[in-house]
Amino acid sequence: MKIMLVDDETLVLNQIRRMLSGYPGISVVGSFGNAREAIRQMPDLQPDVVFFDIHLPELSGIQAVELAQEACPGTDIVFVTAYSEYAVQAFELNAVDYLLKPLHQARLDQTIKRLMQKRMHKHEDMHSTAPSRILCFRSLRLQSSGRSPEIPKWRTAKTQALFAYLLHQRGKIVFKETLLELLWPELNVKQAANQLYTSIYHIRQCLKQMGIDAPIQNMTIQEGYILDTSRIRIDVDEWENGLRQLSGVNLTDSHSELRRLLSLYEGDYLQEIGYGWVEDERERLRKLWYLNARSLARFYEKAMMQEEALAMYERIQDVDPYNEEDGLALMKLYTASGRHKEAEKHYHKLDHLFSNELRIGLTDKLVDWFEHARKKLPPLAQ
Structure with a gap:
């Protein structure tokens, strides 16, 4: 394990180097009193760990760590400080550990043990072949x-x-x-x-x-x-690429794959992020799902695959409950399969939604269909 030391106190640098010399498998690859010079040397020295004095001249500990991570990604950080209040800040920055001055060998033992355990877990992860x-x-x-x-x-x-x-x-x-x-x-x-x-x-x-x-x-x-996401997979990209590959393919041959892809849409894009910048992409992906889901629902409907059509229209209404045309298609499927109670229940759900939330009534087309269905099929009204 290669360690770099950065502290503006020469006595501290010498002390840490001397204390580290007693650990097998550890080498100090550089000692620096200036953070900027240390960061410049990091790409060549490739340290596994940097012991940083958190209170350095010129650069704050926060800035130094940010630049160090860019110079040598993956390097672990241990903060060295004379002030105990910096201990909390060290862990807020996700440093592996912190050491208080004056240094003690027993406390350094704990730090080295923690670093070794972290390297062991990292080694195990590197041998996994599953993509992130x-x-x-x-x-x-x-x-x-x-x-x-x-x-x-x-x-x-x-x-x-x-x-x-x-x-x-x-x-x-x-x-x-x-x-x-x-x-x-x-x-x-x-x-x-x-x-x-x-x-x-x-x-x-x-x-x-x-x-x-x-x-x-x-x-x-x-x-x-x-x-840089070039070495990982992103569900949104995979999902959209999958839909793109099915574009132009006859649904008779591809409806099962399209249904699988639509099921991967677990919820809106970055649903818990409330910032306005996400809305355009969120709406674009939602519309893309809706267009494909509606196309599949109509395919099932024409192919007389009632259960599949019902499942798709139910999901569509969950995503977009304000679309009366889809609501009507769903109620027609309910009645065609003898599920009259569910058709009536869905009608009243739409009526409540439009009356109480949108403050408008249902269209004459939907109301007329429901009244006709009640007369023609008495069980619907029971």
Whole structure:
């Protein structure tokens, strides 16, 4: 395990180097009193761990860590500080550990043990062949190494929103100025920038811990970030590509696959994200699902596949309950299959919805059909 030391106190650097010399399999690849110089050397030295003094001149610990993660992605961080109040901040930044000055060998033992355990888990994850995925329908979840999808433990709601925005703009440069205005408009530039650096660091650590190979690249010249998703799978992209491949294929041959794809739409795109920037894409994907679902429902209806048609129209009405034409199609299918009570129940549900929420009545076409059906089929009214 290669370790880099960054502290502006020479005595502390010498002490840590001496203490680390007693551990087998550990080498100190560099000692620096200046954070910027250390960060410049990181791509060449490729440290596994950096021991950072959190209170450095020129750069704050937050900024130094953010730049270090860009210079050498995947590097673990251990904070060294003389102030106990920084311990909480260290864990907020997802550092592996923190050490208080003056250093003690017993406490360093705990840190080394923690680092070794983390490296062992990382090694196990690297041997898994299952691709990582990001799931965007309904809740935002991450799935790695063949495990079940998990909702990440984001530090704050805005950290989640930041990741979601970078994901939404994947492959494109997102300017820092845009992110500051979008997520922290109430703060001054310096405060907002600190929040941004902290959140970026937290996201990187979260992705690394969950085995998601989607690095956030810091575009220094353009002052922005790019989320690289080229090595992972994203459910929204897979879903839309699947629909695209079925385009133009006769439903007689493809209805089973189309039904499978439509079932993958578990909920709206980034459903829990309340920011306005997500609405256009959310509505586009919702319409895409609806158009394909309606096409499939009508195919089942014409093919006299009543149960399949009923299931599709029920799902369509769940997604878009305000469409009277689909509601009428569903009620006709209910009556055709002898389920008159369900037809009446759905009619009253639509009547309540339109009268109480939209403040308008049902169309004459739907009302006339229902009255005719009640007269023609007495069980409907019982």
